[in-house]
Amino acid sequence: MSDIKISPFSPEDEGAALALEEQCVQGTSLRLKFCRPNFRSRSELYENYRITCARRDGEFIGIIAGALKEVKLHGEDIRALYVYDLRVHPAFRKMGVGKKLTSALIDELGKNADCLYTLINGENERALGLARYNFGPKVIIPLTYVLIPVYKKRAEKTPWKFEKARNIHESYLRNKTEMEFLPSFNEEKQAGYVAGLALDGQSEAGCSVWTNENILAEQVTRIPSRMNALRILNRLLRPLIKLPHIPAPNEVIQSWFLFDLQGNSAQSLKSLLAAVNNYALAHGRTYLYLLLQDNDPMLQALRATGLKFFTFPYRFLAKGRAFPRESDNIYIDIRDL
Numbered sequence: 001m002s003d004i005k006i007s008p009f010s011p012e013d014e015g016a017a018l019a020l021e022e023q024c025v026q027g028t029s030l031r032l033k034f035c036r037p038n039f040r041s042r043s044e045l046y047e048n049y050r051i052t053c054a055r056r057d058g059e060f061i062g063i064i065a066g067a068l069k070e071v072k073l074h075g076e077d078i079r080a081l082y083v084y085d086l087r088v089h090p091a092f093r094k095m096g097v098g099k100k101l102t103s104a105l106i107d108e109l110g111k112n113a114d115c116l117y118t119l120i121n122g123e124n125e126r127a128l129g130l131a132r133y134n135f136g137p138k139v140i141i142p143l144t145y146v147l148i149p150v151y152k153k154r155a156e157k158t159p160w161k162f163e164k165a166r167n168i169h170e171s172y173l174r175n176k177t178e179m180e181f182l183p184s185f186n187e188e189k190q191a192g193y194v195a196g197l198a199l200d201g202q203s204e205a206g207c208s209v210w211t212n213e214n215i216l217a218e219q220v221t222r223i224p225s226r227m228n229a230l231r232i233l234n235r236l237l238r239p240l241i242k243l244p245h246i247p248a249p250n251e252v253i254q255s256w257f258l259f260d261l262q263g264n265s266a267q268s269l270k271s272l273l274a275a276v277n278n279y280a281l282a283h284g285r286t287y288l289y290l291l292l293q294d295n296d297p298m299l300q301a302l303r304a305t306g307l308k309f310f311t312f313p314y315r316f317l318a319k320g321r322a323f324p325r326e327s328d329n330i331y332i333d334i335r336d337l
Contacts, residue, residue, distance in 0.1 A: 004097060006104045009051035009063065014038050016060035017053070017087075024087045026124065031222040035252060041215045042085065043067065045189050045335040050109045051085075054101050062088040064101040066109050069333075072182045078114035078322050080181070081106070082336055083135065099134045115320040119143075119336055122313025137317035141326050144299060147310040148288040149244030150281050154274035159200040168196040168208045172260040175204060181330040189335065191215065194256060197275055205268040207261040207276065210334045218253045245286040255287040256280055259334040261298060270305040291332050 009017070017039040026032045036042070043049040046067035054062035065085040070077050083105065088097045110116055118135060120127050122142070131137065169185050192215055198206030212218075223231070223246070231246040247253055258276065263269030280288060291314060292298055302309065316330065324330050 005055045035217040061092045062097045066105045080115040081110040081113040083118045102134045114322045117318035120315045138319040141316040142294040143314035146290040151244045152242040158271040160275040163196040163198040180328040204264040210257040220247045258290045266304040
């Protein structure tokens with residue numbers, strides 16, 4: 001498609017970019033779309049970013065974004081380009097638009113990058129296939145998305161307090177000395193930050209809370225018939241028993257993300273999550289999200305608490321001169337979610 005024109009994103013493209021987002025629903029049986037106040041907000045979390053657009057005969061048919069940042073990997077400071085928000089109009093897929101957008105973004109922002117990476121929903125086979133074709137990863141690291149339902153108040157057996165984001169982060173890193181792919185911590189680029197919570201007197205039990213509600217909120221467009229049946233049953237049983245909330249079609253999911261989560265024992269972790277659960281419940285949240293590497297001990301620690309949660313697969317894809325090994329413990333930048 002030689003007639004595709006690539007150009008930088010401008011404020012005048014906002015309406016077309018948001019209209020394209022409406023066309024790009026994620027998932028199969030459970031389908032989601034993202035609700036944004038504008039297309040730039042997510043990228044503005046980063047110090048150095050680009051948004052690139054594709055047009056054909058003047059029609060807006062694709063968009064992609066990338067953020068260049070410094071991270072620590074294997075004892076050196078490297079430049080990593082995070083590639084995200086690739087959207088191609090359904091009528092123009094399988095025509096090389098995504099590959100052309102990716103190449104243009106890398107040529108503009110990633111020429112001096114040591115590593116290029118992206119994150120993909122492991123259940124989205126189409127997106128994974130496109131990433132392999134457009135991106136050509138040298139490593140694919142398996143991740144697990146944890147979804148913790150918030151639907152009832154839990155017993156708080158240990159007092160807790162609010163804590164500064166930097167203190168939570170520094171405490172987390174003191175106990176995760178082997179962490180790789182670590183970006184600098186910039187408090188000025190924390191637009192989605194909600195709060196930091198820590199158990200009183202236990203600096204090794206805490207986490208930070210993040211929201212995407214004003215950046216990249218998730219709206220359900222379709223749920224499987226099985227989930228819809230459970231939702232109806234949930235509504236009927238609600239006067240008798242409290243059950244996890246199942247969103248209805250067109251509902252925006254009320255979620256918070258957790259990051260820098262740590263607890264020095266199953267009991268301290270359980271107490272901390274009870275506090276976070278109750279804080280989220282008081283603010284109308286129905287789910288807590290947490291993205292972990294498959295080999296992260298926190299997954300086993302969560303199971304040891306007896307807390308019920310759902311999981312689904314996610315993938316970290318990377319290539320370049322330097323990139324994480326599958327055996328590395330990589331840091332997930334909350335801004336990337």
